[in-house]
Amino acid sequence: MSWDTVRLEWDDTVATLTVDRPDALNALNVDTLEAMSEAIAEAAAEDARALVLTGAGDAFIAGADIKYMQDLSAEAAQEWGELGHEVANALEAFPAPTIAAVNGYAFGGGCEMALACDLRVAAESALIGNTEIDLGIIPGWGATQRLPRLVGDETARRMIFLGERLDADSAAEAGLFGEVVADDDLADVVSELADRLAAKPAFAMWTAKQAINQGQEGSQGSGLAYEKRAFASLFGTHDQREGMAAFVEDREPEFE
Ligand code: CAA
Numbered sequence: 001m002s003w004d005t006v007r008l009e010w011d012d013t014v015a016t017l018t019v020d021r022p023d024a025l026n027a028l029n030v031d032t033l034e035a036m037s038e039a040i041a042e043a044a045a046e047d048a049r050a051l052v053l054t055g056a057g058d059a060f061i062a063g064a065d066i067k068y069m070q071d072l073s074a075e076a077a078q079e080w081g082e083l084g085h086e087v088a089n090a091l092e093a094f095p096a097p098t099i100a101a102v103n104g105y106a107f108g109g110g111c112e113m114a115l116a117c118d119l120r121v122a123a124e125s126a127l128i129g130n131t132e133i134d135l136g137i138i139p140g141w142g143a144t145q146r147l148p149r150l151v152g153d154e155t156a157r158r159m160i161f162l163g164e165r166l167d168a169d170s171a172a173e174a175g176l177f178g179e180v181v182a183d184d185d186l187a188d189v190v191s192e193l194a195d196r197l198a199a200k201p202a203f204a205m206w207t208a209k210q211a212i213n214q215g216q217e218g219s220q221g222s223g224l225a226y227e228k229r230a231f232a233s234l235f236g237t238h239d240q241r242e243g244m245a246a247f248v249e250d251r252e253p254e255f256e
Contacts, residue, residue, distance in 0.1 A: 001038060001039070003031075003038070005020055005029075005031060005032040005035055006019055006020060006032060006035035006039050007020050007056075008039040008043060010048075012195075013047070013049040013198050014050045014191070014195060014198050015043040015050070015051050016052040016053075017040065017051060017052065017054075018055065018056050019032060019036070019053075019054075019055045019056065019060075020055075020056040021056070022055075022056045024062070025055075025057075025059035025061075025062035025104075026055040026057070026059045026060065026061045027061070027062045027064065027065040028061060028064050028065055028084070028110075029065040029068045030068070030080075032065075033083050033084060033087050034083070036087045037083075037086060037090060040087070040090045040091065040094060048094075049096050049197070049202060049205075050097050050098070050099065051094055051097070052100075052101050052190055052191075053099070053100050053101065053114070053117055054100070054102075054190075055110075057104075059105040059110075060103050060105060060106040060114065061105075061106060061107075061109065061110030062105045063108030063109045063110050063111075064108055064109035064140070064141070068080075077140075080140075081141070084140060084141035085142060087116075088112055088116035088142045089142075091113065091116040091117055093213070095206050096205065096209075097194075097197045097205060097209065098116075098117040099117060099118065099119045099121060099190055099193060099197075100114035100121070101121055101186055101190040102114055102120055102121065102122040102123065102126045102128065102177065103183070103186055104123065104127070105127055105128075106127070106128040106129075107127070107131045108131055108135075108139065109140070109141050111130050111147075112130070112139060112141040112142050112146070114128065115142060115143060115150060116141075116146065118209065119178050120177045120178060121178060121179045121180075121181065121186065121190050121193065122171065122172065122177040122180050122181075122186075123168065123180075123181065123186045124181065124182055125168070125183050126171075126180075127165050127166065127168070128165070128166055128168075128171050128176060128177075129164050129165040130143045130147065130159055130160050130163065131163040132160075132163065133162070133163040134163045143156075143160065147159065151175045151176055201256070202239075203234070203239055203256075204239055207230050207234055210230060211223075211227045211230040211231075214226040214227075215227065238255075238256045242254060242256075243255070
């Protein structure tokens with residue numbers, strides 16, 4: 001499929017989803033969110049082993065489209081919120097690892113899409129924040145829940161209450177980015193990371209992701225119980241047997 005404001009491109013088993021609305025700094029409107037939703041589903045259906053999310057031009061995603069939002073009724077805003085949640089949840093539940101390659105502005109809903117990815121790598125010129133408070137609203141696509149889990153309660157409250165726009169190094173220090181790289185190196189660093197992830201055993205990778213997500217959903221106790229079941233369920237699979245045999249036999253594993 002092809003879309004006007006989203007591109008889905010493949011490099012072997014790694015899919016890259018690029019939000020491509022550079023005139024609006026990749027701000028997300030209804031068409032773009034629906035296209036993202038379809039592209040994510042397509043990447044999953046075609047068994048992507050890693051998915052990269054990035055933005056065209058100099059921005060990652062400058063947020064939800066404020067021009068679209070400004071006259072929304074509360075009822076329409078409910079549907080709008082649900083659409084954004086649907087996309088963020090699809091990223092979170094994607095059956096392979098997802099990486100946000102944060103190449104520039106990641107504000108509001110853009111920050112929230114990055115938060116829904118498994119990993120975040122930023123260009124050194126990137127800026128990120130949940131700036132909604134200065135528009136008289138709050139984060140609407142998951143940041144009130146995902147941000148505190150990632151950076152801790154105090155930092156999340158400061159970011160959301162103050163609408164702070166953090167530079168890449170400060171965001172990394174807060175735990176928002178796993179890595180900050182030179183702007184020109186971002187694509188290569190992310191591509192190498194995606195290739196490394198894609199080469200890992202897919203079922204174990206999916207199971208690890210499910211276990212971590214499950215733990216984030218509920219209490220630590222229910223997460224630990226889930227982890228126990230998930231851990232045991234991998235024993236007896238081809239990849240478990242092969243991975244351990246390869247270690248014992250001191251050779252490279254051949255995963256399914
Ligand atoms: N929505 C709609 N259009 C946007 C936009 C947004 N979030 N961000 C930028 N644009 C548009 C601008 O209106 C402008 O369009 P025109 O050329 O037609 O005027 C174009 O993109 C370029 O933007 P600027 O001229 O403002 O570029 P700049 O380099 O001077 O500033 C910026 C860049 C700092 C990112 C600034 O555009 C900005 O602050 N944008 C808004 C960021 C924001 O607050 N995002 C959060 C939105 S709320 C949200 O996301 C809610 C939610 O949780 C769901």
